Amino acid sequence: MSQKVLVAGLGLIGGSLALSLKDTKGVYLIGYDTKPSTLEYAKMNAIVDEVTDDFRTAVKHADVCILAAPVSVAVELLKTIDQVELHDEILVTDVTSVKKPIMDVAHQLQSDQITFIGGHPMAGSHKHGIQAAKSHLFENAIYVLSPTRHCHQAKVDQLEALLTPTNSKFIVLDPDEHDEMTSVISHFPHLIASSLVHQARNWQKKHAYIPKLAAGGFRDITRIASSNPSMWKDIFFQNKEKMSQLLTDWIDEMKDLKELIDTGGQDQIYAYLDEAKDYRDGLDSKKKGAILSYYDIYVDIFDQPGAILKVIELLAKHDISLRNIEILEIREGITGVLRLSFQDKNDQQMSDALLQKYGYSTMIDE
Ligand SMILES: NC(=O)c1ccc[n+]([C@@H]2O[C@H](COP(=O)([O-])OP(=O)(O)OC[C@H]3O[C@@H](n4cnc5c(N)ncnc54)[C@H](O)[C@@H]3O)[C@@H](O)[C@H]2O)c1
Numbered sequence: 001m002s003q004k005v006l007v008a009g010l011g012l013i014g015g016s017l018a019l020s021l022k023d024t025k026g027v028y029l030i031g032y033d034t035k036p037s038t039l040e041y042a043k044m045n046a047i048v049d050e051v052t053d054d055f056r057t058a059v060k061h062a063d064v065c066i067l068a069a070p071v072s073v074a075v076e077l078l079k080t081i082d083q084v085e086l087h088d089e090i091l092v093t094d095v096t097s098v099k100k101p102i103m104d105v106a107h108q109l110q111s112d113q114i115t116f117i118g119g120h121p122m123a124g125s126h127k128h129g130i131q132a133a134k135s136h137l138f139e140n141a142i143y144v145l146s147p148t149r150h151c152h153q154a155k156v157d158q159l160e161a162l163l164t165p166t167n168s169k170f171i172v173l174d175p176d177e178h179d180e181m182t183s184v185i186s187h188f189p190h191l192i193a194s195s196l197v198h199q200a201r202n203w204q205k206k207h208a209y210i211p212k213l214a215a216g217g218f219r220d221i222t223r224i225a226s227s228n229p230s231m232w233k234d235i236f237f238q239n240k241e242k243m244s245q246l247l248t249d250w251i252d253e254m255k256d257l258k259e260l261i262d263t264g265g266q267d268q269i270y271a272y273l274d275e276a277k278d279y280r281d282g283l284d285s286k287k288k289g290a291i292l293s294y295y296d297i298y299v300d301i302f303d304q305p306g307a308i309l310k311v312i313e314l315l316a317k318h319d320i321s322l323r324n325i326e327i328l329e330i331r332e333g334i335t336g337v338l339r340l341s342f343q344d345k346n347d348q349q350m351s352d353a354l355l356q357k358y359g360y361s362t363m364i365d366e
């Protein structure tokens with residue numbers, strides 16, 4: 001059976017979803033966005049089958065609508081669908097990072113032709129816009145679904161079936177639980193990353209050289225501070241109660257930490273760090289899978305033209321496919337580190353052996 005799927009908001013997430021669904025048999029994709037240049041890009045690159053700047057008309061004839069705009073915009077679009085005279089039944093979902101605002105509207109919909117299932121793929125990037133979209137963005141990611149109270153399981157199954165090409169792992173969560181958990185593991189860390197950047201910027205007034213010293217540690221922990229402020233202000237605003245509660249907890253934790261630094265012994269400081277390390281290492285464990293990780297290898301490389309390409313070529317020549325590659329630090333003339341991620345242990349171990357054979361110094365992440 002053919003389905004007309006309308007993706008409203010063709011940015012990083014909407015564009016990536018469209019790319020991952022684009023080759024599904026029987027799916028006809030229509031892309032809607034308010035930015036003409038985005039629609040033009042989507043059309044030029046065949047990311048969708050058709051583009052439109054007329055949401056009301058497009059939604060009338062759609063079988064499925066994926067709201068992939070900022071939280072507050074998605075909420076308004078859902079209200080709009082409720083006002084439109086629909087041609088037939090429609091399954092509506094969203095991808096927004098906070099679930100309560102949209103679920104509140106979903107529970108008050110007037111039209112019985114709309115079935116709403118909240119959605120949130122737990123994958124993304126600090127980049128935004130359609131140019132950053134990737135077909136494999138959601139591979140292996142947790143994809144949260146929050147059906148409304150009266151939603152039939154068959155509709156959840158229909159949505160999961162549609163989203164199967166994303167290769168994500170679906171879990172059903174209550175919206176409030178979702179918002180509490182994502183505030184801890186996604187939203188709050190973002191706030192802290194931004195605050196660390198502010199702190200560094202303030203200290204730069206005293207030490208102008210500070211940015212030059214920002215190596216792997218600072219860059220790793222603050223990467224997400226480079227995300228789209230317009231998307232994040234929306235998330236913080238929509239989830240402000242949970243954020244405020246977490247800030248209270250954090251301030252208490254920081255007071256204890258200050259006490260520990262001011263008066264604690266080395267053993268206590270060690271214990272604090274060790275407990276955190278233990279928990280963090282456990283998150284990456286393949287068995288526990290709270291953070292779905294790939295199988296990583298760290299490779300030392302030199303800052304020479306073509307050094308990264310040589311590593312990629314070596315693996316490609318041996319038919320080993322990389323899932324991800326990240327440059328952790330490259331300082332002029334000094335060794336940098338590449339993090340290579342593989343989908344399975346076999347690829348990880350084969351690559352490690354190969355790289356060592358060709359003289360690379362590697363470290364494997366067990
Ligand atoms: N970026 C992430 O890491 C991430 C991950 C998971 C979920 N999300 C959620 O996905 C949603 C989209 O985020 P993104 O990262 O793709 O942002 P983005 O900025 O890349 O894309 C948003 C798109 O929505 C469009 N848009 C804005 N107003 C619109 C309107 N009125 N009608 C139609 N389109 C409109 C923009 O032009 C843009 O193309 C957000 O709700 C965000 O919370 C983001």
Ligand SMILES: O=C(O)C(=O)C[C@]1(C(=O)O)C=C[C@@H](O)C=C1
Nearest residue numbers: 097121122123124125126186224
């Ligand atoms: O990888 C990133 O840059 C992200 O911030 C992705 C991330 C997150 O993990 O916090 C951000 C927001 C989302 O709603 C889901 C995923």
